[in-house]
Amino acid sequence: xxxxxxxxxxxxxxxxxxxxxxxxxxxxxxxxxxxxxxxxxxxxxxxxxxxxxxxxxxxxxxxxxxxxxxxxxxxxxxxxxxxxxxxxxxxxxxxxxxxxxxxxxxxxxxxxxxxxxxxxxxxxx
Amino acid sequence: xxxxxxxxxxxxxxxxxxxxxxxxxxxxxxxxxxxxxxxxxxxxxxxxxxxxxxxxxxxxxxxxxxxxxxxxxxxxxxxxxxxxxxxxxxxxxxxxxxxxxxxxxxxxxxxxxxxxxxxxxxxxxxxxxxxxxxxxxxxxxxxxxxxxxxxxxxxxxxxxxxxxxxxxxxxxxxxxxxxxxxxxxxxxxxxxxxxxxxxxxxxxxxxxxxxxxxxxxxxxxxxxxx
Amino acid sequence: xxxxxxxxxxxxxxxxxxxxxxxxxxxxxxxxxxxxxxxxxxxxxxxxxxxxxxxxxxxxxxxxxxxxxxxxxxxxxxxxxxxxxxxxxxxxxxxxxxxxxxxxxxxxxxxxxxxxxxxxxxxxxxxxxxxxxxxxxxxxxxxxxxxxxxxxxxxxxxxxxxxxxxxxxxxxxxxxxxxxxxxxxxxxxxxxxxxxxxxxxxxxxxxxxxxxxxxxxxxxxxxxxxxxxxxxxxxxxxxxxxxxxxxxxxxxxxxxxxxxxxx
Numbered sequence: 001x002x003x004x005x006x007x008x009x010x011x012x013x014x015x016x017x018x019x020x021x022x023x024x025x026x027x028x029x030x031x032x033x034x035x036x037x038x039x040x041x042x043x044x045x046x047x048x049x050x051x052x053x054x055x056x057x058x059x060x061x062x063x064x065x066x067x068x069x070x071x072x073x074x075x076x077x078x079x080x081x082x083x084x085x086x087x088x089x090x091x092x093x094x095x096x097x098x099x100x101x102x103x104x105x106x107x108x109x110x111x112x113x114x115x116x117x118x119x120x121x122x123x124x125x
Numbered sequence: 126x127x128x129x130x131x132x133x134x135x136x137x138x139x140x141x142x143x144x145x146x147x148x149x150x151x152x153x154x155x156x157x158x159x160x161x162x163x164x165x166x167x168x169x170x171x172x173x174x175x176x177x178x179x180x181x182x183x184x185x186x187x188x189x190x191x192x193x194x195x196x197x198x199x200x201x202x203x204x205x206x207x208x209x210x211x212x213x214x215x216x217x218x219x220x221x222x223x224x225x226x227x228x229x230x231x232x233x234x235x236x237x238x239x240x241x242x243x244x245x246x247x248x249x250x251x252x253x254x255x256x257x258x259x260x261x262x263x264x265x266x267x268x269x270x271x272x273x274x275x276x277x278x279x280x281x282x283x284x285x286x287x288x289x290x291x292x293x294x295x296x297x298x299x300x301x302x303x304x305x306x307x308x309x310x311x312x313x314x315x316x317x318x319x320x321x322x323x324x325x326x327x328x329x330x331x332x333x334x335x336x337x338x339x340x341x342x343x344x345x346x347x348x349x350x351x
Numbered sequence: 352x353x354x355x356x357x358x359x360x361x362x363x364x365x366x367x368x369x370x371x372x373x374x375x376x377x378x379x380x381x382x383x384x385x386x387x388x389x390x391x392x393x394x395x396x397x398x399x400x401x402x403x404x405x406x407x408x409x410x411x412x413x414x415x416x417x418x419x420x421x422x423x424x425x426x427x428x429x430x431x432x433x434x435x436x437x438x439x440x441x442x443x444x445x446x447x448x449x450x451x452x453x454x455x456x457x458x459x460x461x462x463x464x465x466x467x468x469x470x471x472x473x474x475x476x477x478x479x480x481x482x483x484x485x486x487x488x489x490x491x492x493x494x495x496x497x498x499x500x501x502x503x504x505x506x507x508x509x510x511x512x513x514x515x516x517x518x519x520x521x522x523x524x525x526x527x528x529x530x531x532x533x534x535x536x537x538x539x540x541x542x543x544x545x546x547x548x549x550x551x552x553x554x555x556x557x558x559x560x561x562x563x564x565x566x567x568x569x570x571x572x573x574x575x576x577x578x579x580x581x582x583x584x585x586x587x588x589x590x591x592x593x594x595x596x597x598x599x600x601x602x603x604x605x606x607x608x609x610x611x612x613x614x
Contacts, residue, residue, distance in 0.1 A: 011312055011341035015333045047289040051313035052155055054297070055333070139520050176431055177613050180518065192610065196437035204428030210364055223436045235476035 004048055006032050016051055022057035024068065028079065029089040039069060039077040126194055127152045127300050128173055128269060133182035135168050135324075137235045138277050142168035144324045145182070152268065157332070158304040165324040166304040167203060173302070174200040182265035186269060196224065201262045203253055203274040203304075209247035213257060220261050232264035235294075239286050252283035263294045268314050270301040277306065284310055312342035320349045354438045360444035366450065369417040373458050374408060379467070380406040384469055392473055393569040399469040403462055410458045410499045417513045418451045418502050421509040430513070432614045440609025444506060444602055451502050452494075459490035459498075484555040492553070492586055496594040503601035504532070510612060512603050517613040539597075543590045552585025 006027050009019050027033040039045075042060060046053040060077055063069045069079050104114040128150040135142040144166045150156060158166045171177040172184050175191030175198070186194045207216070213236055220227045236243075239256040246254050259275055272291075276284045288311060295301060305311050312318075312332065320327040327349045335345050389395045424430045433443060465544050470477060477485065492551035512525040559582065568575025 001242040009313065011309070011336065012339065012344060013336075014339065015336045017333065018314060043293065049313060050285070050288040050292060050310065051291060052316050053295065054316060124212070137516070171614075174433060174435065177517065178611075195435050198435070200431070200435050202428050204431070206428030206432050208365060208429060215364070219357065219361065221602075222353055223438065241364045 007045070007049055009049060009051070013014075017053045017059040017062060018103065020045075020056060020063050024059075025088060027086050028068070028083065029092050033079055034089055035079050035081045035083050035085060037079045038075075039079070041076060128149065128186045129184070130169070130172065131183040131185075133172060133179045133184055135165075135172060135177060141324055142177075143172070143179075146321075146324070146326055148319065148326065148329065150288055150300050150302065154299055154302070155295065155314050157308070157311065157318040157342065158302055158321065159308060159318060159350075160304075160321035160327075161350055163323075164309055164350075166321055167221075167273055168324070170200070170302060170304060170323070171202075171270070174198055174271050176200070177332040196226075197267050197269065197274075199262045199265050199267045199270045201258060201270075201272045201275055202329045203256075203277055205251065206248045207254060207258060209245065213241055213243050213247050213260075216257060216261050220264065224265055228264050232260055235264055235290060236258035237261060238293075239290060250280075252279045255279045256283055257288060259290060261338070262291040263290060265298050270303075272301065272303045274306070276311065282292040288314065292345065308343045308346050309341075315342060317340050318345070320346065322350055324326045355446060356574070358438060359450055360585045362450035364447050366417055366454075366555075368386040369413060370454055370457075372413050373454065373581060376406055376409050376413070377458070379459050381465065382463070382520055384472075393566060396469065397570045399472075400466070402484045403466055406462055406465075407459065410455065410462070411501060414455050414458075414492050414498065414502055415450050417454075418447055419505045421513055424514070427614060428614075430612075434609075434612060434614050439606065441603065443609055444510070444606040446500060447506060448602055450498075452499055455494055455498055455502070456490060458598035459494055460486055463487070463490050470563065473566065475566060476482060476560065477563070478558050478560065481559045488553075488555055488563050492555075492591060496590050496597075500594050500598045500601065503598045503605070507601050508610070510608050513614075514603050516614045526543050538582065539593075543593055546589045546593075547587040548589070550588045553588050553591070554582075554585040556582050 007020070007023050009016060009023075013019065024033065024039070033039075039060070040048070042053050042056040046056050058073075060069065064071065068080060068083050070076055071077050100118070101114070102115075104111075109117075126149045130148045133146045134144055146165070146169065148169075151155060154207070154238050160166050168177065172179060173186060173191055174313070175186070175193070175195055178192075184191055191198065191287065195313055211219075217229055217232055220232070221229050235241075236257070239260055239261060242249060246257065249257070255275065255278075262270065262272070262309055277292075279287070283305045284307060291301065292314065293301075303311065317330070317331045318332050318335070319329050330345075332342055335342060340348075380402050383397050387395055387398050388400070389398065421430070423514050424433075467477060467485055497569060508525065508528060511528065511547060515524060564582075567578055575597075
């Protein structure tokens with residue numbers, strides 16, 4: 001597990017390029033990145049996280065295709081002004097929640113029990 | 126193909142280093158060479174460097190004999206091979222005068238980035254010597270880098286500095302073969318991983334495709350080699 | 352040329368401390384010479400000359416150890432670093448040899464000066480031409496027919512062994528070479544004696560003062576006669592040429608084997 005100002009990688013949790021892309025989504029969702037912000041260059045981020053620069057290029061390519069970031073010639077890589085930020089937090093929470101709901105249902109738990117468990121975990125920090 | 130091993134066997138006086146190994150390395154790959162002690166990692170890198178000659182089979186680098194291409198190959202051996210009297214300025218003189226592709230400015234930048242003290246190597250720590258040797262290697266502008274255990278026996282902070290310098294200096298047309306025991310720290314760097322066991326190829330795989338299956342390079346190391 | 356000079360510089364940084372035992376040896380023998388206090392002048396001169404001969408032999412041994420010290424570098428991996436550098440084996444071997452030869456010359460010139468000194472102590476004064484012969488041409492001649500071929504041979508032996516060390520049984524050819532060398536040397540010696548003086552000799556000490564030769568004659572009349580004959584005939588030029596040629600051949604072969612060394 002590598003953690004670095006908002007970037008976090010786990011080598012056992014799928015391809016690194018997907019995790020980098022997910023990191024950007026998370027940072028946008030919680031407001032650590034906002035539209036118009038500059039992203040570190042691929043080489044710079046690669047050196048910081050000790051990963052292959054090609055992997056970062058791959059991740060940035062994916063994000064660009066998803067309409068989240070754009071390259072500005074000679075300036076670097078930026079979060080697009082029209083990046084779908086508002087829906088993002090909701091969408092990611094929704095994704096995590098549906099996984100939790102699925103698991104709870106399989107345990108035959110009621111929604112009250114599930115919420116209570118969530119609250120317990122939440123309060124424990 | 127930048128470098129090639131074709132059915133290579135290397136026999137030493139008492140034991141066998143490699144057995145019938147065939148591998149191709151195209152330009153622009155960062156390859157992790159992984160295996161337990163005595164698995165043949167060093168033998169493979171030394172064969173590619175031209176420091177050893179195969180008992181049978183064929184090794185070629187840039188379509189020639191590795192020894193004859195040595196001015197285009199960077200080899201960083203696992204042994205702490207600097208003369209005790211050498212200071213970074215001596216190292217610069219040695220490398221700068223002998224290698225046409227050695228960039229003195231870049232060397233000094235690397236010394237700063239890697240925080241190498243400007244004194245004799247015999248008064249340096251092992252980590253400092255390791256960093257100096259890496260600066261000597263990375264200040265060259267070659268197409269093939271053979272780095273044998275550049276992180277071996279070196280403190281955590283030095284290891285991080287070394288890894289990030291390797292990333293920083295790597296150009297997309299250069300091929301790096303890096304052997305290491307610190308698999309977890311280095312694995313993000315690898316595009317491809319070659320696992321060796323008892324001098325034979327155990328697995329040759331793309332690192333991201335391993336992770337796609339939910340396994341890290343380290344997990345696979347345990348699985349394949351034990 | 353820059354590359355070659357860098358290799359020579361490297362040799363210097365690696366080996367300069369070997370000049371210390373040589374310097375120590377010179378000081379020791381100078382001290383020893385002062386200790387010889389036998390009353391008979393001729394005998395004193397003979398003993399002092401003998402001490403200088405010992406100094407010459409010690410110098411050869413120290414130089415041989417200096418150039419032959421490849422093992423420790425193999426162990427520490429510095430040999431790998433050297434083998435990976437772009438200069439050819441000939442340049443590497445040439446630099447090693449050139450540095451040892453330069454140190455050797457300095458040492459044997461110093462011995463020449465010491466010989467001059469013991470002559471002065473014996474009250475014998477050399478003319479300028481003879482002094483030149485003593486401190487320059489005699490060391491050159493002696494070094495070229497003894498020490499330099501020996502150094503080239505030591506280099507060859509060490510590189511040869513290291514070439515086969517890792518994946519072959521280097522000691523078999525190495526031992527064969529070592530055992531064969533006395534025969535090779537006696538054969539070479541006989542050959543040299545046979546061809547000596549087919550060319551005119553190299554005249555040294557032709558104007559040496561008669562008093563000096565007389566003094567040596569006092570030690571042993573036979574030596575006096577021999578010196579007279581030697582001065583008359585000159586130093587044979589064939590051994591010099593043959594040994595220089597042999598040295599070059601040995602160095603070229605060593606440089607070639609360097610390309611095959613594994614590390």
